[in-house]
Amino acid sequence: MSLLSIRDLRVEYTTARGTVAAIPEFSLEIGKGESFGLVGESGCGKSTLIMAIMGYMGRNGRVARGEILFEGMDIARAGAEDLRKVRGGRIAIVYQEPATALNPSMTIGRQLMEVPIAHTGASAADARAQATRVLADVHLPDPDSVMRRYPHQLSGGQKQRVVIAMALLANPALLLLDEPTTGLDVTVEAAVLDLLNELRGKYGTALFYISHNLGVIAQVCDRIGVMYAGKLVEDAPAAELFANPRHPYTRGLLGSLPRPGADKRTHPLVSIQGVVPSAGRAPDSCGFLTRCTLFRPGLCDAAPVPLLATSPGHLVRCLRWGETEEPAALASGAADIAVADGDIVMQARDLTRVFPIGKRKLLANDRLTLAARRGHILAVVGESGSGKSTFAKVLAGLDAATSGTLQVLGDDVATLPVRKRDPKKVAAVQMVFQHPDGTLNPSHPVGYPLTRALRKFGFSADRKAIEARVAALLDMVRLPASLRHALPRQLSGGQKQRIAIARAFAGNPELLIADEPVSALDVSVQAAVINLLLRIQSEQQTTLVFISHDLGLVRYLADEVVVMYLGQVMESGPVTALFDPPFHPYTEALLSAVPVPDPTVRTKRIRLDGEIPSPLNVPPGCRFATRCPRKLGPVCDSTPPPARDAGHEHVIHCHIPLERLRQTEPVFHYGEPSDAAVP
Amino acid sequence: MSAVITAAAESAGRASPSIWRRLPSSPVAMVGLGILLFWIVLAILAPVLPMLPPNAQDYAVLGHPGSSAKHWLGVDPLGRDLLSRIIWGGRTVLEVAPIAVIIAYAIGCAMGLLAGYYGGWVDAGISRASDVILSFPVVVLYVILIATIGPSAVNIVVAVVLASAPGIARIVRGLVMSLMHQEFVAAAYLRRETDLFVMLVELLPNCRGPLITDFCLRLGYTTITIGTLGFLGLGLPPPNPDWGGMVKQATSMITVFPQMSLYPTIALVSLILGFNLLADGVTELSQKD
Numbered sequence: 001m002s003l004l005s006i007r008d009l010r011v012e013y014t015t016a017r018g019t020v021a022a023i024p025e026f027s028l029e030i031g032k033g034e035s036f037g038l039v040g041e042s043g044c045g046k047s048t049l050i051m052a053i054m055g056y057m058g059r060n061g062r063v064a065r066g067e068i069l070f071e072g073m074d075i076a077r078a079g080a081e082d083l084r085k086v087r088g089g090r091i092a093i094v095y096q097e098p099a100t101a102l103n104p105s106m107t108i109g110r111q112l113m114e115v116p117i118a119h120t121g122a123s124a125a126d127a128r129a130q131a132t133r134v135l136a137d138v139h140l141p142d143p144d145s146v147m148r149r150y151p152h153q154l155s156g157g158q159k160q161r162v163v164i165a166m167a168l169l170a171n172p173a174l175l176l177l178d179e180p181t182t183g184l185d186v187t188v189e190a191a192v193l194d195l196l197n198e199l200r201g202k203y204g205t206a207l208f209y210i211s212h213n214l215g216v217i218a219q220v221c222d223r224i225g226v227m228y229a230g231k232l233v234e235d236a237p238a239a240e241l242f243a244n245p246r247h248p249y250t251r252g253l254l255g256s257l258p259r260p261g262a263d264k265r266t267h268p269l270v271s272i273q274g275v276v277p278s279a280g281r282a283p284d285s286c287g288f289l290t291r292c293t294l295f296r297p298g299l300c301d302a303a304p305v306p307l308l309a310t311s312p313g314h315l316v317r318c319l320r321w322g323e324t325e326e327p328a329a330l331a332s333g334a335a336d337i338a339v340a341d342g343d344i345v346m347q348a349r350d351l352t353r354v355f356p357i358g359k360r361k362l363l364a365n366d367r368l369t370l371a372a373r374r375g376h377i378l379a380v381v382g383e384s385g386s387g388k389s390t391f392a393k394v395l396a397g398l399d400a401a402t403s404g405t406l407q408v409l410g411d412d413v414a415t416l417p418v419r420k421r422d423p424k425k426v427a428a429v430q431m432v433f434q435h436p437d438g439t440l441n442p443s444h445p446v447g448y449p450l451t452r453a454l455r456k457f458g459f460s461a462d463r464k465a466i467e468a469r470v471a472a473l474l475d476m477v478r479l480p481a482s483l484r485h486a487l488p489r490q491l492s493g494g495q496k497q498r499i500a501i502a503r504a505f506a507g508n509p510e511l512l513i514a515d516e517p518v519s520a521l522d523v524s525v526q527a528a529v530i531n532l533l534l535r536i537q538s539e540q541q542t543t544l545v546f547i548s549h550d551l552g553l554v555r556y557l558a559d560e561v562v563v564m565y566l567g568q569v570m571e572s573g574p575v576t577a578l579f580d581p582p583f584h585p586y587t588e589a590l591l592s593a594v595p596v597p598d599p600t601v602r603t604k605r606i607r608l609d610g611e612i613p614s615p616l617n618v619p620p621g622c623r624f625a626t627r628c629p630r631k632l633g634p635v636c637d638s639t640p641p642p643a644r645d646a647g648h649e650h651v652i653h654c655h656i657p658l659e660r661l662r663q664t665e666p667v668f669h670y671g672e673p674s675d676a677a678v679p
Numbered sequence: 680m681s682a683v684i685t686a687a688a689e690s691a692g693r694a695s696p697s698i699w700r701r702l703p704s705s706p707v708a709m710v711g712l713g714i715l716l717f718w719i720v721l722a723i724l725a726p727v728l729p730m731l732p733p734n735a736q737d738y739a740v741l742g743h744p745g746s747s748a749k750h751w752l753g754v755d756p757l758g759r760d761l762l763s764r765i766i767w768g769g770r771t772v773l774e775v776a777p778i779a780v781i782i783a784y785a786i787g788c789a790m791g792l793l794a795g796y797y798g799g800w801v802d803a804g805i806s807r808a809s810d811v812i813l814s815f816p817v818v819v820l821y822v823i824l825i826a827t828i829g830p831s832a833v834n835i836v837v838a839v840v841l842a843s844a845p846g847i848a849r850i851v852r853g854l855v856m857s858l859m860h861q862e863f864v865a866a867a868y869l870r871r872e873t874d875l876f877v878m879l880v881e882l883l884p885n886c887r888g889p890l891i892t893d894f895c896l897r898l899g900y901t902t903i904t905i906g907t908l909g910f911l912g913l914g915l916p917p918p919n920p921d922w923g924g925m926v927k928q929a930t931s932m933i934t935v936f937p938q939m940s941l942y943p944t945i946a947l948v949s950l951i952l953g954f955n956l957l958a959d960g961v962t963e964l965s966q967k968d
Contacts, residue, residue: 397869418868418871419871423871426869431865431866433865434862438862443884453870456871457870
């Protein structure tokens with residue numbers, strides 16, 4: 001008997017514009033102890049489904065049809081008292097944002113103790129013992145001290161561990177996870193995923209994991225469902241889904257992701273055209289037909305498409321699943337190391353940015369030395385707090401360095417904010433920002449930043465010439481010219497980022513800084529925006545400084561990579577050299593933490609202990625010494641590491657001799673099934 | 680400077696936030712607007728309405744000052760027609776209040792923009808000066824001011840501006856400080872825009888939402904202020920009709936002829952209610968956004 005059985009579920013919301021079916025029809029079975037992952041982009045109804053399973057629909061939502069049977073009880077029709085017993089007791093949930101899941105005014109201990117007291121009527125002493133034990137289970141160091149602390153005294157990763165501990169306290173049969181690692185750094189995410197896999201074995205809890213990230217799902221789940229427009233479009237065992245994706249949407253999602261071993265020349269990303277329709281707006285027959293390349297009129301739009309079995313255990317909601325071609329085999333192993341050529345456009349030497357905080361000093365950038373060549377893509381990677389965004393700001397002229405030199409297009413601009421720089425070179429250095437919602441002024445139509453930029457860059461004084469150029473810019477980013485009169489709030493996130501790219505390219509920049517330009521976008525949109533950026537970059541031979549935390553993406557698009565940690569460069573070199581040994585131990589750990597959307601790729605497991613130290617109080621020797629799994633000894637703590645040249649401009653800052661670094665085993669092994677995905 | 684203004688006008692012309700256009704969908708706002716329009720129409724038509732002059736005295740009816748065919752709402756203690764005085768009094772309020780609030784906004788926005796944008800000692804100077812003014816009880820402040828500079832329409836405007844501008848500056852300062860870190864402001868710097876441009880074109884238009892609500896509310900407060908000042912004898916100099924002054928004049932007879940103070944009070948309350956309902960409606964609409 002299955003644990004959770006959703007049959008023919010229809011969830012509706014009442015809005016000012018009438019009734020909207022957020023989930024038109026949904027059926028699913030989850031067995032005891034099973035780990036099921038549900039993938040889909042934002043707006044596909046994933047969160048609505050989770051809320052329905054918790055019996056928590058809000059005032060304007062209701063289950064219009066069908067049933068949600070959990071341990072034999074229909075949650076959709078259960079009374080308040082029954083639901084109270086189930087929630088937090090038999091079904092627990094972990095949300096995306098750990099900071100808001102915990103009460104900031106109560107100690108961790110009190111919040112945890114509430115669970116056994118409320119659900120099993122445990123005594124205070126008993127509850128305290130249980131809470132301490134479960135905190136130890138989620139590998140929080142010194143559980144007794146954590147019990148006495150308040151949420152603000154913990155880091156994001158620690159808070160998420162506390163939330164998971166709280167969810168497990170009542171020993172639930174089903175744990176719902178709604179993007180639990182989305183806001184976390186990649187090394188922390190990897191540790192949380194490990195934890196979930198471990199606890200699943202220990203507690204025997206069934207997992208229902210929701211994410212937009214196929215890589216993350218691949219690490220935790222046995223079975224994966226793909227949701228689109230409120231319907232399950234594909235349902236298969238994890239290995240089968242990655243090996244033989246059948247639904248065009250699943251294939252699109254996988255094609256949108258850079259896979260290890262693929263780069264922009266050998267395997268361009270394939271994006272899905274269009275955007276997810278708003279709730280209730282998708283066609284009844286096949287919700288995906290408006291974006292599908294296989295759409296055939298008269299067949300696909302005739303009647304609602306049922307779930308069809310392609311092989312035992314593999315269901316797909318597509319009439320033409322047999323015509324989806326076999327996935328292309330991935331190239332494996334190292335590609336040739338590209339020879340560095342082209343003159344140097346940007347060169348930083350000992351670039352330092354110190355923020356005085358009272359009497360203390362925050363070292364955001366500490367003696368950075370790096371360079372970018374004309375027409376190349378330089379990726380700067382690192383976790384939050386590594387100082388990569390500070391570097392981007394100094395480079396753009398939005399902030400000024402404290403010391404060091406920064407040669408950009410022949411001038412030293414290290415301490416010059418943009419207004420003090422050569423006015424003729426303003427258009428030559430531009431930037432694309434991270435947040436689609438903040439990048440455009442909500443009060444002005446989207447054509448305005450383009451017109452204004454052209455005017456300020458002295459493109460032309462003639463209104464007609466400017467209008468024509470705006471139309472050309474919009475065409476360059478594949479947007480209709482009529483869109484220039486729209487307000488930013490009428491645009492989707494991807495469209496806003498396209499406008500931001502058009503704005504940056506208005507004055508034909510020589511150096512473009514892109515600070516996490518796609519990290520806030522949905523997967524299918526990410527691929528389209530990246531493709532667009534790369535096309536324009538290579539057409540115009542622009543030098544691109546690409547700031548990112550996503551190593552998969554960096555591997556795909558960069559020519560050179562700089563790995564930063566706590567304001568310093570750990571390793572730099574050509575992308576092909578960086579992803580194979582010799583590695584800096586930090587790079588190795590970062591690579592190992594990348595969630596790979598492919599169970600056939602086996603990843604070496606390296607996990608970092610502790611948290612990134614505060615930039616107010618940096619370690620005196622190697623910055624990474626406090627967390628380094630390959631630390632040699634006291635020398636790492638006391639002496640800054642030497643720069644070791646591995647050839648081809650590949651430089652590693654580490655005390656470990658190069659010969660030993662060369663002997664390191666590669667992080668990725670291709671072609672064998674991963675033990676992480678099939679436990 | 681002129682380029683800044685042209686650009687501001689251009690963008691304002693094309694952008695259609697149109698909270699005003701969506702106003703009909705809020706019943707609360709429509710009731711408020713209806714009350715306001717009622718008074719505005721009466722004020723505009725005052726010179727052409729077939730009414731008695733507001734300052735003409737009719738001693739014949741002083742014995743029976745209640746409603747009559749000649750004086751629909753009766754007369755005041757000096758025998759002047761109440762209806763006519765209420766309508767002409769409304770004219771004064773509807774002139775003085777908007778003028779005072781608009782000037783207060785011009786000064787308050789400028790102060791808030793400078794304080795929020797530059798921070799540091801500019802902010803410290805402006806904010807401390809505002810705090811000093813805001814720390815006075817408003818009525819005391821008005822009494823001191825008007826008693827010093829003398830009661831007149833211009834001086835009421837001066838007093839209202841002085842008392843309101845710091846509050847407006849505080850709102851704008853807070854909004855500017857949160858908007859400063861938005862990426863579109865950074866994008867403007869990368870085009871080498873001037874500080875003035877960033878303040879007026881990039882920042883100020885985005886303060887619109889909270890400011891529209893505050894503007895309507897502040898019109899209501901100013902109406903209260905004008906009424907209070909009139910009641911305290913610091914309003915318009917006699918014999919000009921002034922709602923507050925009319926209430927005050929009739930208080931000595933409130934037990935005998937309550938209608939004499941009741942009608943101007945109703946006028947005052949309805950106008951304030953109109954402004955407040957409009958503010959509520961606008962808030963509700965902007966939250967729906």
